[in-house]
Amino acid sequence: MPETAWETLSRAMAEIRALSGASALLQWDQETYMPPKGSGARGDQLAAIQGAQHERLTAPPVAEALARAEAERTADPDRAAALRVLRFDHDRAARIPGDLVRAIAQAQAAGVDAWKAARDTGDFGRFAPALERLLALRREQASAYGAPAGGEPYDALLEGYEPGMRVARLEPLFARLVSWLVPLVEKVTARPPPDDAFLRGRFDPEQQWQFTLELLDAVGFDREAGRQDRSIHPFSLGLDPGDVRVTTRIFEDLPLSAIFSTLHEAGHGLYEQHLPAELRRSVLCAAPSMGLHESQSRLWENLVGRSLPFWRAFLPRLARRFPALEGVSPEVFFRAVNRVERSLVRVEADEVTYNLHIVLRFELELALLRGKLAVKDLPEAWDARSERLLGVRPAAARDGVLQDIHWAWGELGYFPTYTLGNLYAASLFAAARRGVPGLDDELGKGNLRPLLGWLAEHVHRIGRRKEAEDIVRDATGNGLGDRDFEAYLTEKYGA
Amino acid sequence: MPETAWETLSRAMAEIRALSGASALLQWDQETYMPPKGSGARGDQLAAIQGAQHERLTAPPVAEALARAEAERTADPDRAAALRVLRFDHDRAARIPGDLVRAIAQAQAAGVDAWKAARDTGDFGRFAPALERLLALRREQASAYGAPAGGEPYDALLEGYEPGMRVARLEPLFARLVSWLVPLVEKVTARPPPDDAFLRGRFDPEQQWQFTLELLDAVGFDREAGRQDRSIHPFSLGLDPGDVRVTTRIFEDLPLSAIFSTLHEAGHGLYEQHLPAELRRSVLCAAPSMGLHESQSRLWENLVGRSLPFWRAFLPRLARRFPALEGVSPEVFFRAVNRVERSLVRVEADEVTYNLHIVLRFELELALLRGKLAVKDLPEAWDARSERLLGVRPAAARDGVLQDIHWAWGELGYFPTYTLGNLYAASLFAAARRGVPGLDDELGKGNLRPLLGWLAEHVHRIGRRKEAEDIVRDATGNGLGDRDFEAYLTEKYGA
The missing domain is CATH 1.10.1370.30 (Neurolysin; domain 3)
Known part of the structure; x- marks a missing residue:
């Protein structure tokens, strides 16, 4: 029996939630118990999980199931709420190209390094170029999302x-x-x-x-x-x-x-x-x-x-x-x-x-x-x-x-x-x-x-x-x- | 410029390694610091990561890239070794249907419960049916792999x-x-x-x-x-x-x-x-x-x-x-x-x-x-x-x-x-x-x-x-x- 649209979405949601829990644990460990030399690999691990989450949310079968489920009527308020939230999350995720996501991640890493150097020396000029880059990327991101109604x-x-x-x-x-x-x-x-x-x-x-x-x-x-x-x-x-x-x-x-x-x-x-x-x-x-x-x-x-x-x-x-x-x-x-x-x-x-x-x-x-x-x-x-x-x-x-x-x-x-x-x-x-x-x-x-x-x-x-x-x-x-x-x-x- | 076959494989390998590191952390935490009521979600988290790993290893673009990379000659012994290992891992993963993977995971969970009950009471009979089920599934798995040459x-x-x-x-x-x-x-x-x-x-x-x-x-x-x-x-x-x-x-x-x-x-x-x-x-x-x-x-x-x-x-x-x-x-x-x-x-x-x-x-x-x-x-x-x-x-x-x-x-x-x-x-x-x-x-x-x-x-x-x-x-x-x-x-x- 083929899956219903709601079953497809339920499976995707469960995986998204599970991956987000895993990601939270990696972040927790990073700030509590991770040995110092673990930080390089930790970045890769978080990126891989976030990539998998993004995929679960934006994969074509999920997008199709979402559209089909929205077209059906539901008397279940929780289901209606979940569809509303999924639509919101899906659209935001789908509007940002993968290249931009990666560029932002890189600019963030560079931004934190530059900020630390600037803070240690008290020289804002060492942070300014990185901040300009981040600002440009956030503008690009905002434009990809599109301003919300009246915004x-x-x-x-x-x-x-x-x-x-x-x-x-x-x-x-x-x-x-x-x-x-x-x-x-x-x-x-x-x-x-x-x-x-x-x-x-x-x-x-x-x-x-x-x-x-x-x-x-x-x-x-x-x-x-x-x-x-x-x-x-x-x-x-x-x-x-x-x-x-x-x-x-x-x-x-x-x-x-x-x-x-x-x-x-x-x-x-x-x-x-x-x-x-x-x-x-x-x-x-x-x-x-x-x-x-x-x-x-x-x-x-x-x-x-x-x-x-x-x-x-x-x-x-x-x-x-x-x-x-x-x-x-x-x-x-x-x-x-x-x-x-x-x-x-x-x-x-x-x-x-x-x-x-x-x-x-x-x-x-x-x-x-x-x-x-x-x-x-x-x-x-x-x-x-x-x-x-x-x-x-x-x-x-x-x-x-x-x-x-x-x-x-x-x-x-x-x-x-x-x-x-x-x-x-x-x-x-x-x-x-x-x-x-x-x-x-x-x-x-x-x-x-x-x-x-x-x-x-x-x-x-x-x-x-x-x-x-x-x-x-x-x-x-x-x-x-x-x-x-x-x-x-x-x-x-x-x- | 499109990715070369080796680039596709390198990206897949990096994600597989990163996900396997994440999975190791979840297991470590489960045995060290996880609060008791976290165990239900932990199973979901591990399954989601392992599912993502399986996908990275068996996705059609990866399988195609593997075949293409194997067809090219390489003078780099590390690359040749990685292709050999990827082929081994890929074929084993690809031969096991998703339904069997899920059935084994369920039978394992049931197996551990039954084993604990049997051990606590000293009654092997409480474990036997679960073990029979696991044995049948492992036979099915072995047959899906196919016996290796001379084996x-x-x-x-x-x-x-x-x-x-x-x-x-x-x-x-x-x-x-x-x-x-x-x-x-x-x-x-x-x-x-x-x-x-x-x-x-x-x-x-x-x-x-x-x-x-x-x-x-x-x-x-x-x-x-x-x-x-x-x-x-x-x-x-x-x-x-x-x-x-x-x-x-x-x-x-x-x-x-x-x-x-x-x-x-x-x-x-x-x-x-x-x-x-x-x-x-x-x-x-x-x-x-x-x-x-x-x-x-x-x-x-x-x-x-x-x-x-x-x-x-x-x-x-x-x-x-x-x-x-x-x-x-x-x-x-x-x-x-x-x-x-x-x-x-x-x-x-x-x-x-x-x-x-x-x-x-x-x-x-x-x-x-x-x-x-x-x-x-x-x-x-x-x-x-x-x-x-x-x-x-x-x-x-x-x-x-x-x-x-x-x-x-x-x-x-x-x-x-x-x-x-x-x-x-x-x-x-x-x-x-x-x-x-x-x-x-x-x-x-x-x-x-x-x-x-x-x-x-x-x-x-x-x-x-x-x-x-x-x-x-x-x-x-x-x-x-x-x-x-x-x-x-x-x-x-x-x-």
Whole structure:
């Protein structure tokens, strides 16, 4: 009996999912256990798997089956959703010629090398030619995709991270954000900084590690369906809802680093663990956007992990491991982990200034792609915007235009998703507090399960059945916006 | 410009190698770090990668390019060797229909489940139907391959592990082995057992682990191009010459277990690290047979690791970690690690009795495949042969016919390669002693580099450019045989 169109697609989807899980493992290993001399072969391995994935998605029999399945009527909403997602993924993959994919991969490798050399020497000129090459290739890629309805080339790239999002919505949204964030930063930084002397000193790495495991268990991360390891840059990767890897990093003299890294990555990890396991072989078993994914990490890191109720519950546990903290009150600790300052480096920024770092990057990459800014003028444009938005000017390119790896990878359109994550997080957390009576009391008792249950139901278990903003709208009553975020920051820092 | 046939093949080979490296990593992770709930998806991931490998090897453009490249003349011996190997691999892969591959994979999974249930209950009957199914599928597979020239169906399976080897050569060879091994066992076991009271007690696991790392460094295993981890069953896997994983296991009350596991797997690992890196994207960057691979693990485990010179050098280092061993002389320790006894379980057997365990399995699987033995009669046949060859009769199937997992995977033709490994190891070690003046003295000083250099030159760096027996013949002056092994055991245990 010949396969039906849907059977062909189901087989292709299962293989795509399996290959993407394999690819995730290779990346995880690369950052955790791979011996140094393994890196050459690792590039080949990842490229071979990604090539096989691309083939599964774009092979003529799959394209034909997709067209046939779309022509049939289906009463199954999951099937209809899978067809929509497959069409989206297929068309994007099919529009990019193999030569361009290879050229981008090469330019990325060259970009990272050039960026490292530039960063080490502080000489942006060593990175500029590679960035120009990447920019040209991304323009070519955007043109191959074609701008989405009502959009511009940047939108075609943005679509790869945040389907459905448009520059036309981000620009006014970000302008609004700037309009109230800048005065808020002004106000908060005018006050004397909170006391955090008790965070200076040595904090035993093994005790830090054990506390992060305690946190993973407390937030409900299932360590039978995942694990935590160490890496230089913390990250999370889901191979399958049953196999989710998170990492953290531990500095003996910076105890907050491991704690907030773990909470951040646990947020991503919880999302991956609660994706719809019944659809584990379907393209629907994934998050619909980077912004929604980031909302989960930000929610656990900031809305939960930097809240007073959380530290009412967890400071005593932390102090059991570090007796130097025994005299510190939750209120004092809470203020110390919420210190706001004008700083140069995004990854160290607090939750008030963070989005200003993102606006800066968004404006610059948009100008680059629109051809309104030349690569050679990027450092000066960076520094000027940093002064305007953050009130500080980098002394060295390493702390300025060369601080992030994203552009070295040619990632244009990615940065805005961090801010979308912050906005979605605030909206979802506000809705959870409305939806779960006594949520704050439970947090204060260290019981994080009611929150997880609400998020799993309203976000995680939906997978890619809906688009990100629709998930947020159904969960909160509103689509993308900054009202909940403004209310959250104003309540927390305004007084 | 269109690709040449050789370019098409080179690209296919590079992808096959890369996918096989990826597959090795998935297997490594499965036995070391994978969380328990990851196992379902892992099966899908491995199947998807193996499917992609199969496709790369058998796709019509590759088959055509292979035929075209064969028709051209080449003066490059590496290219000629790669074409020979590709032809061998391609034909074997192309002859097996996809349905049979899937049926075997399913029967293997069912086989392992049934075997575990049978072993736990001691009831062979619970395994028999699954084994019958696997046997039928392997017969079908052998028939799809076609018996090699001058061979029988068993040879078609044997060929998958030991290309070029034939039952017609193994039968007389194994008969000769039995003819002198059985009397040797008789003679050695008639003596009182050596003193090994000092091996009883508790040996700190962390100190054991550190000693195994010391051993890895001493034998020349490059830990920048590989790593050791722990697993329940020790194994080794090469992703690339720059990325080789070995594992060991540590029992607090069995200090020899970790030591000899590490030496065994290091032998495999050294082979993988010294494969021809300049051919890392070619099918030639691999060992030509399982037997030759095993020769390297046996050589380091037994010929080196169970020798007196080795313990002259390493017992003082071991005693520094375990002061209880301080009064023990190298001679006494040497005798203790070479205790010979009639035992039931292959994986615990000493080097004298070990090959009798293999002969037993070879005879039985050959009889099964020839249709001379029914699965239901296997337990009785096992016990009778055990009595004849080893002089012991299992009290329970768990220590008899159900002890190995190999048949549960339907692996028929694999066991003989263990004995080939032992024979090749003895011949190669004898040749190394002839070829490297003062080798024993260097071993006695703990300098293992001259031996590794000889093996790398004469075995490892050849890869699949030649067949296993040709490599051994070129290195030693002789092909497969038991003379060197007999001389080694007779000298060591005869007196």
